[in-house]
Amino acid sequence: MADRALRGSGLGAKSFEDESGIEFAARQEIGFDCTRGHHFTVTFAAEAELPTLWECPRCGSEAKRSDGVVAEVKEGKPARTHWDMLLERRSISELEDLLAERLDLLRQDDDQRATGRHSA
Template identity: 65%
Template sequence: MAERTLRGARLGGQSFEDERGIEFAARQQVGFRCAQGHEFEVTMSVEADVPAVWECPRCGAEAMNVSGILPEVKAEKPARTHWDMLLERRSEKELEDILKERLELLRGGEIGPAHLHRANQKKRKASA
């Protein structure tokens, strides 16, 4: 019988505690406006760092703070290419020497795809 008495009480979904004697934290309303003209307010703690940008709940665009707080401008680093990273490790003179050495090995048949070597070997045998 005791098991049936709690049926339908929505346990976990509803608190049975009352709010008497509870002191809420100080709050503030912060206004935002997006490029589409949507205006909305977000409730925040007085102690919170108020952001300059918030996502608009209607259109999802960035909404700016109406109180004039501007977003921080971050310095963007230029994209590092493979060439930039290579030049951090070697000079152009070293790279030219390595290229020359590797091309000689490739043309001599010591490195590279096997199908190229087979063709070179056939040519050598035919000329010999």
């Protein structure tokens, strides 16, 4: 067993190569400030789309960029309601006619219940 033991280095991710001749990708550091007063920086690739918010590594609260850049407010479409979808299929006059028909049916049903003559 002693002859198979690893000697001279740990089992972690250690590299014995030197960094000469290696060209690192272009990077940029962006500073962030959280609501609790912590400041930290995050390194991004130069061509990366930079976020405006980041989670604070100390407290977990939301942090905003230190350089004052804020997110663009996107114009959202208003939610389509049932009424909007109904108006896409029928006109107001058609809806008024349907409402009148349904109200007549309900009134007839109420009259029949009141007089005791209900058709099954």
